[in-house]
Amino acid sequence: MKKLGLYIHIPFCRRKCLYCDFCSFVDLDESVEQRYAKALVDELKLYGKRFESHVVDSIFIGGGTPSLFRGGSIEYLMKSINKNLRIAKDCETTIEINPGTIDAKKAQAYKRAGINRISVGVQSLDDEVLKKIGRIHSRQEVFDTIEMLRETGFENISADIIFNLPGQNVESPVNDIKEILKTGIKHVSYYSLKLEEGTPMYSMFDRGEIRVCDDEDERRMYYSGRREMAEKGFLQYEISNFSLKGFESRHNLKYWNREEYLGLGLSAHSCLDDLRFSNTTDLDKYLKNIEFGKLEYETLEEIEKSEAEWEYMILGLRKTAGITYKDYEKNIVINRDRFNDKITALVEKGLIFNDGGSIRLTEKGLDLSNSVFIELMPD
Incomplete structure (x- = not known):
């Protein structure tokens, strides 16, 4: 049976963060919630028997802020998914939450619904920084939320941490990492702020109202955070993702392995049978x-096959394990000679390590990954 990932987009927020360019809205009320939840279920039903030969082994409910939905709406959604799709017994089922939008009653509803992994949008543990970026929660709410989740029985908890935020210094993110790891979480997504054109924060930066660190200090933030996590037993399995052994995000690995996934909801993306929609x-x-x-x-x-091969290369090289030679020969056919030459050149530059069994980025390559991916692009 073919494996399938399922992504569900819930595009509602209490307030939109100043840096966010995701598809989301702030006008959620009970009637809209009910209508949207039903639409998600009906959308899945419209696919009919399309996925009879698939088994879903990862589900990710993202947003927006999915935890704004009532617990009953999430239970209704998950019940319908289980009724209409074949779900693996060990399916990883994640929901994104924001501190301040969830209580014990809602967490218990998640448990009943079969959710077994929680991704917490922490971003920073500095109240002043949180205000600068438009977050609605406080640092204390982060700790209270994680403690409540653990008391409810959730073991697999991930935290998103952003570095190079306005108001941070070089030491700020690593201090956030030190504190968040003490809560017993199993996974961290650690990435640099990206100023997206069209967001309020981009305009603020353009007008000189905020500043971020230069490239050198940004790299120091990344290295220090990565080093701190390594010292606490967290393995880096992708450029921006770290976990204790066995707690890697199965759903995100689907994207990096170019496996099939179906997206439901507003703006959701899917990739099936080399069709992207x-x-x-x-x-x-x-x-x-x-x-x-x-x-x-x-x-x-x-x-197209040529594009699929390029995607396979750049997504696969995001993983610290890289690409096995067996998989490389299976997936790279049309452009093999070209990629062989590119890999040889990148090895000589110290950006790729090739031991005959696998191809992966070196430490230098991880740091300059965008340059590597550009080098691998079609001529």
Whole structure:
């Protein structure tokens, strides 16, 4: 049976963060929640028997802020998923939450729904920094939320930490890492702020109202955080992701391994049988399409073999384990001679390590990964 990942997008937030360019809205009420939850279920039903030969081994409920939904809505959604798809007994089922939007009652509902992994949007443990970036929670709410989740019985908890935020110095992120690891979490996503054009924070930066660190200090933040996690037994398995052994994100690994996944909900993306497609970003249009029984995509493209090979290379090299030679020879056919030459050149530059059994980025290559990926791009 083919394995399938399932992504569900819940595009609602209490307030949009200043740096966020994701598809999300702040006008959630109970009627909209009920209508949207039903649309998610109906969208899945519209695929009919398309996935009879698949087994879902990872589910990720992302946003937005999925924890704004009532616990009952998540239970309804998960019950419908289990009814309409074949779910693996050991399926990793994740929901993203923000501190301040969840209580013990809601966490218990998640448990009943079969959710077994929680991703907490921490971002920073400095109250002043949190205010600068538009977050709605405090540092204390982070600790209270994680403690409550552990008391409810959740063991597999991940935290998102952003470095190079306005108001931070070089020591700030590693101090956040030190504190968050003391809570007993199993996984950390640790990444640098990306100023996206069109966001309020981009405009603030452009007007000189905020500043971020230079490239050298940004790298120091990354290295120090990575070093701190390594000392506490966290393994780096991808450029921005770290975990204790056995707690890697199965769902995210699907993306990096170019495995199949289906996206449900507003703006959700899917990749099936070398077809890549996405839903509309217009909430009213999405709801009406589903209510009229229409699966209508905003984008739809067939991935050509040459492009698929390039994606396989850059996504695979994001993993610290890299790509095995066996998989390389299986997946790289059309451009093998070209990639062989590129790999040889990158080995000579000290950016790729090739031991005959696998191909992976060196420490220098991890740091300069974007340059490596550009080098591997089609001519």
